Amino acid sequence: MIYFVGAGPGDPELITVKGARILSRVQVVVYAGSLVNKELLDMCAPGTVIYNSAGMTLEEITDTMTEAHRAGKEVVRLHTGDPSLYGAIQEQMDILDRLSVPYTVIPGVSSFLAAAAAIPHELTLPGITQTVILTRMEGRTPMPERESIASLASHRATMCIFLSVHMLDKLTGALTDGGYPAETPAAVVEKASWPDERVITGTLADIAGKVHEAGIRRAAMIIVGDALKAGYRPSCLYDPGFTHGFRGDAN
Ligand code: SAH
Numbered sequence: 001m002i003y004f005v006g007a008g009p010g011d012p013e014l015i016t017v018k019g020a021r022i023l024s025r026v027q028v029v030v031y032a033g034s035l036v037n038k039e040l041l042d043m044c045a046p047g048t049v050i051y052n053s054a055g056m057t058l059e060e061i062t063d064t065m066t067e068a069h070r071a072g073k074e075v076v077r078l079h080t081g082d083p084s085l086y087g088a089i090q091e092q093m094d095i096l097d098r099l100s101v102p103y104t105v106i107p108g109v110s111s112f113l114a115a116a117a118a119i120p121h122e123l124t125l126p127g128i129t130q131t132v133i134l135t136r137m138e139g140r141t142p143m144p145e146r147e148s149i150a151s152l153a154s155h156r157a158t159m160c161i162f163l164s165v166h167m168l169d170k171l172t173g174a175l176t177d178g179g180y181p182a183e184t185p186a187a188v189v190e191k192a193s194w195p196d197e198r199v200i201t202g203t204l205a206d207i208a209g210k211v212h213e214a215g216i217r218r219a220a221m222i223i224v225g226d227a228l229k230a231g232y233r234p235s236c237l238y239d240p241g242f243t244h245g246f247r248g249d250a251n
Contacts, residue, residue: 002065002075002101004089006082006108007031011193012039014114019106027073030061032087035080035219037194053077058088062095069101082110085134086162112160114192115221118199121187123158125227131157137164137171153178158225165190165220168208175224176204185228190220201228 003022008014015023023029024043031041033054041050049068053061065075079087083105096103112134116123123132133152137143152159153175164171165188176182186207190198200210204224211220 002069002077002096002103004077004079004083004087004092004103004105006106006110007036007040007078007080008109009081009111009114009193010035010037010191010197011114012037012043014109014193015040016106016108019108022074022106023076023078025074026076028064028068028075029078030056030064030075031078032080036078040078058091058095062092062099065092066096066099066101079108080111081114082108085110086136111192111221112162112223115160115187115189115223118189118192118197119187119201119223119228121223121228123160123223123225123227128226128229129157131155133157133159134162135159136162137167137174139163148178149174150178153180156180156184156226158223158227161222161224165211165222166217168211168222171222172204172208180204180224184224184226186222186224187228188216188220188222190214190216192221 003026005019005023006016020043023040024045026048028049029041029044030051030053033052044050051064065077068075077092079089083089084107089105093103124130133155135147135149135152137149149171156179161171182203182205184204186202186204188200188207188211198214198216200207200214200216202210
């Protein structure tokens with residue numbers, strides 16, 4: 001069995017209990033490059049064969065996992081945050097499907113959640129927004145035309161933007177072009193949940209300058225939206241007039 005495991009955002013205690021249990025018993029681990037905290041590998045049993053996929057091609061990765069599986073071994077493919085977001089696991093799962101190699105996915109704590117915790121702030125506030133958009137700027141991976149930053153910005157929801165801090169000037173321009181006022185709150189969280197985590201807060205007008213000054217170039221989450229404003233209407237959840245029947249909504 002191949003286990004695609006979400007390593008979480010950095011803090012080794014933020015892997016799931018299930019992910020940790022499986023990581024500590026398999027014979028082969030292929031972990032994804034620099035964003036996975038290597039301290040997690042201390043959980044591995046003695047003798048576990050460990051590969052860093054940073055220097056491997058897709059074929060090398062799937063060949064390594066397939067060979068291990070055929071030799072009767074269990075494999076963890078360790079991805080940062082949650083594997084379903086910008087993790088390129090689909091292409092690996094498609095190849096394993098073709099080879100009839102069984103796999104399963106263990107979810108993880110995504111970095112956008114660790115970033116919200118670091119600020120700390122709720123991303124969905126009654127009366128402000130009940131929607132979170134997860135997206136990125138175009139890089140080597142092209143963006144579908146109908147998902148331009150400006151069109152997504154027109155909703156004025158909370159946006160969590162991955163893989164884009166090095167293009168923050170361009171990003172804030174597109175967000176304001178799309179409809180967020182320049183005074184909309186924005187936060188950049190570098191290395192959320194790591195010991196050297198940094199949180200920079202500001203507005204769309206000044207966040208790029210602050211982040212540039214701080215020298216943040218990578219491993220950072222950008223969160224934008226009025227939800228980050230201090231004042232908001234309290235959630236009905238704790239309103240005494242709100243019946244218990246509605247509390248299920250909180251899940
Ligand atoms: N699957 C991962 C995302 C991988 S893409 C997840 O669910 O989090 C890599 C991007 O994720 C980085 O460019 C950065 O935007 C973000 N990222 C990953 N780890 C982070 C962390 N600890 N703090 C802030 N952003 C992080």
